[in-house]
Amino acid sequence: MSFDRSRAALSAASLAAIALTLAACGQAKGGPGGGMGPGGPTPVGVVVAKTEPVTLTSELTGRTSAYLVSEVRPQVGGIVKARLFQEGGYVRAGQPLYQIDPATFQAAYNSAAAGLAQAQATATAAKLKADRYKELVAINAVSKQDNDDAQAASLQAVANVAAQKAALESARINLGWTRVVSPISGRIGKSSVTPGALVTASQATALATVQDLSKIYVDLTQSSAEMLKLQAALNSGQLGRSGSAQVTLKLEDGSTYPIAGRLEFSDVTVDPTTGSVGLRATFDNPNGVLLPGMYVRAVLGKGVASDGMLIPQAAVSRDPKGNATVMVVGAKGAAEPRQIVTTQTVGDKWLVTSGLKPGDQVIVEGLQKVRPGAPVKPAVITAPAPAAQ
Structure with a gap:
């Protein structure tokens, strides 16, 4: 009986010794988990900063309005004998709409x-x-x-x-x-009177409204502060003029209107209640997709930054003071925090105006695994296709 107990104790001691030996060997090879040692570089994905011409845009909200609007009113008084059009239909200029007795x-x-x-x-x-x-x-x-x-x-x-x-x-x-005709060609709305109604000359209530929808106005607003900043950037040479007044329209469902519009004019006064300036763009509307009163977003070109520098938004973080910072690969191959200045987003990237120079390696992937001063092993990642600007 005592012999069996001694053999069991010897076996347990042998197993414990083997386990300790294996653990020591594993730590000697690479530390916990069998990975790189504590002093080994951490693999990270980087993008190389470079300058390139960047077209800057701004997105403004607005409403659509008809290109031409005519409220039809009688010029003489009398009893309406007949209505001569189909509500919601297309009418031509000079086409009879009502017959007054x-x-x-x-x-x-x-x-x-x-x-x-x-x-x-x-x-x-x-x-x-x-x-x-x-x-x-x-x-x-x-x-x-x-x-x-x-x-x-x-x-x-x-x-x-x-x-x-x-x-x-x-x-x-x-x-x-006595025969009331359409002043313009376009789509006519509902009639406010029926045959037998009494109308008077130049009455306040319109008999119907005709709207020319072959073109559509888009009325936009832009803050006067933003306009001043843009003008200062153009005057200082930071931005070059894009030479294009084209406007792209995004509809309420998120789709993009297939026909580009053109910026017609900017208002000459600032609204004192909102501090904004009115803009107006014109869009061709051959299929009648755009209707008056629609809420839309318009993308306007502001200018071209000849030496623009774009970095992915995923590479930028904020410090406790709200300053934009990135991690770059330093001269000795260590992660190094860098404070930068960003002005606006362009697609899925930030436009950087200072803090980086061409050739800097900005860490994009593996940021959660690195600390300032820790050695890293950078690998340049292939940039995705640039987003529409």
Whole structure:
């Protein structure tokens, strides 16, 4: 019995010795986990900083509005006899939209026409009398006073003819206004009146609204502070002018409008309540995709940074003071923190204006495994395809 206990104790001691030996060998090879020793460099992925021309853009929000808008109102009063268009359809300039009862205006036109005929007849008689008196006064057959009266009556009759012509033209215009036509070509909205409704001249409520949607305005706002910064950068030579006024539009669903627009003008005053300046861009709208009132985002080119430096956003962190910092590979192959200055994002990268120089190796992958001053083993990673700017 004692022999069995001794053999069991000897076996346990042997196993413990073997385990200690194996553990010591493992630590001698590379430390815990069998990896690199504590002084060995840590593999990291880096990108090499370089300068290149970078087109800078800004994204502004805005609303769409119709290229042309016409509110249709009656020029004369009366009862609407008929509506001559389909709501929501396309109408042409000059196309009849409503018919107002023309009876009273037709009667006024006929009366003016009769008055003109009467005035013309009177003018003819007055002219004949004036011509006769002109001959008779030459032989003293009539007095000069009678001749003067005849000449004046003839001129008065001519003036009366002109007045009657004007009255007839006015009556003709009023009669024509009983047929309300479209001032412009475009899409017409719903009608605010139905046949049988009474309308008045130049009433406040429009009968309908016609909008030309072949083109669309996009009204944008930009802060005056941003505009001043941009102007200062252009004047100092930090940015070159892009030479393009094209604008790209992003719709409410996140898609990009396939047709580029053009910046038309910038407002000349700053809104005192918002501190912003109004901008307007024009877009062709052949398929009617853009409708008035849509919320959109417009991407405008600000300029070109000839010596721009872009680094991935994943490489940038912030210190407790909020300053942007990156880890770079130092001259001795050790990780070295570097404070940088960034101005804006371009796609998935930051635009760096100071703190880096061409050729610096910026650590992008493996940042969580390195500490300042620790040796690293850099490997240049292939940059992905540049994002749309």
